[in-house]
Each structure stands twice: as structure tokens, then as C-alpha cells.
Amino acid sequence: MVDLKLPERLLNYMNLNEIKVNISESNYSIFIGNKILNILPKKIKSLCPKTKKIAIILDKKVPKKYKFKIKKLLKNYQLFIFEYSANEKLKSFSNVNKLSEKILSKNFNRNDIIIAVGGGIVGDFSAFTASIIKRGINFINIPSTLLAQVDSSIGGKTGVNSIYGKNLIGSFYQPKIVLIDVSLLNSLSKREMVCGYAEILKHSLILKNNFFKWLKLKSKKILEYRERNLLKQAIYRSCKVKLYFVKKDVKEKNLRMKLNFGHTFAHAIEAQNNYSHKINHGEAVLIGMMMATKLSVIKKVCSNNVMLEISKIYRENNLISKFKKFFKKKNYNKIIHFMANDKKNDDQKINLILLKSIGRTTNPGTFKLSLKEMKKHFPILLNFNF
Secondary structure (H helix, E strand, O other), X not given: OOOXXXXXXXXXXXXXXXXXXXXXXXXXXXXXXXXXXXXXXXXXXXXXXXXXXXXXXXXOOOOHHHHHHHHHHOOOOEEEEEEEOOOHHHOOHHHHHHHHHHHHHOOOOOOOXXXXXXXXXXXXXXXXXXXXXXXXXXXXXXXXXHHHHHHHOOOOEEEEEXXXXXXXXXXXXXXXXXXXXXXXXXXXXXXXXXXXXXXXXXXXXXXXXXXXXXXXHHXXXXXXXXXXXXXXXXXXXXXXXXXXXXXXXXXXXXXXXXXXXXXXXXXXXXXXXXXXXXXXXXXXXXXXXXXXXXXHHHOOOOOHHHHHHHXXXXXXXXOOOEOHHHOOHHHHHHHHHHHHOOOOOOOOOEEOOOEEXXXXXXXXXXXXXXXXXXXXXXXXXXXXXX
């Protein structure tokens, strides 16, 4: 069991919490707090003392006051600002090439820095760019959405999309620092908060640590009232779960694949919907986790009581009411085709992580379905209403 509890005295009296990440490739810190952007100049001076130029990759949705604040904090550096509308279409190899050429034209060297300020799309896009410029330039991540704060900013995975699926082109590249400021979440819609909550819920389901019990009690206060201390603790616990798997399997060869619970379904659902606003990543993950859980019941990997316990937290927090509204029967085969092309597959079958119980999943590579079997079960997996 991994101890994820943050000491109460830290929650109540300290504005800043630090998680130290020590992995084979690099050591860095994740700082979590409220209104902590002010530490950025000091950390850059300490970690990258030879930096002269900084490229800031901004998500247009980040409120202007935060953009202005970051620019002001970094006024002693030569700044280059690149602002994007964040959608999955940004995550293309051609867009990475365009940004790389622009940064190289400014004569950046390895001592300089790329800073991502935005959600997971901007983070993935920026990190991948940083990983290939001169074979690796300094990278700092300031995730501005709950989803990015608990998922994509942690673990060093970067990537862009292919016409054949999501995140199929990418690298592993660790940041110099991750700065998680919960005040950035003030501007998020309820839908965006739920999107991040989906990953927090996933983390509570895949590792035995009493996180799920805690989350059941605190979810409403996190989603409806956005209580700062609870948000900080949820983010802290979620990051610790992800790092538990990352440290054991940095390059996602085996154990880290447990983090993909629900994601084989989710990525295929997103791809089939052409990464549109009709369904966001978190909503797809919520659907994917429930489909994976139902498949776990069908295959007698877990009990029906487990599914009922999970469905209760969905119902009490109005997460997803009806699955079928996101799908048309004619598109089932397209979704299954995308699942078959998932990067975790190593043969002609679909590799899935299933749930044994709250906090325990199947091991990667131990449960695979043929396309024929998936086509048989797929309509049944969608037949679930709360």
C-alpha cells in the first residue's frame, strides 16, 4: 500500500507542497499550491542558471491576468510568445515542425527553456517539441487544467496524433519542474473540472491505498465547491499514484500500462469522434472505465458489486448519464478499429486493463480480446444507464 495522505498541518498551514521525482533519467520536483507562480523565477535561476531565452507556449484559454503575470515574472529573460487555440488538431507533426523552426530561428540553445502554460494538449505539444530541438532543450510545465495537473504533466510522456490514432508519435522527456497552481482552475467550466476528475477517479481505482474511499466522501466538495485544500490533496494523491507506476516503469514497457485503465476505449472513442468538442478526453475516459469495468464483470474478472460501487460515484456526481448518446451503431466498427491500432497492442488482439477489485487491476498483457470478440461484446458494454 502506498501512503498518499498529506499531513493535515501541511494542508492547513502551508501554501506549497513538493513531490520529489527521482527516476533513472532525471530528478525534478512537482510543486503544488495556491497562487505559487511567484516561485518560477527563483526556480529557473537555480535549475537553469545559463538561460537567456525562454519560449512560452500559451493556451489561448488561459486568463489574461495569468499570462501577464508570467510575462512580468520573466521580464529579465528574452521572451518569445507562441499562443495557440488548444484542440487535438494542434497535436500534429507538421505543427511541431513549424514551432521548432520558429524557435530555432531565434537561435535557442540547450541552456534555454520552453515553458508550456495550458492544458494537456499544449503540454504534450510543447514537451514533444522540447524533446527534439537540438536533441533536448530545457522544459518546464505549468498545467492550467485539472486534467493536465493530475495526468499529462506527470510522467514525461509527450506526443502528437497520427491519422491512425492518438499520441502515436512521441517520446519520453522529463521536465525540469512542474508547477501546479490550483488558482488557475478558477476559470474552468464544470465540464472541464469533470474532465480532470475522471483521471483522479481512475487513479483511485488502480492502486490499493484508500484513495477511492476518500474520494467518495470528498467528490462533491471538489467538483461543486472547488475547496482549495481538498483540490490540493486530490491532486497530490493523484500525482503520487501516477508516479508510483512511472518510477517502476518509466518507458511504459509493462506495469505503467495499468494507468491506461479505460483508455483503450477512450482513445478510440475520441478518434472516432475526430477529437471534436462533442466529447472531451475526461468524458471518454469515464465511459471507457465503465465499459472496461462491465467487461470485467462479463469475463468474471470482478464482481457485479464492484461495478455498482463505481456506478454510484458516477450517479451521485452526475458524471455521465447515458453512454449511447455518444455513439451511432454504424460507428461501432470504426471505434473497434481504432482500439486494434492502439500503441499498447503487440499482436492482432486488443490489449486491455481490466478491474479485479477497487485498487487492483489485471496485469498488462494478460487480458486480450480478438476483434471478433470485441465486436460481440461492444453493444452490451454500451448498454448501461445510471
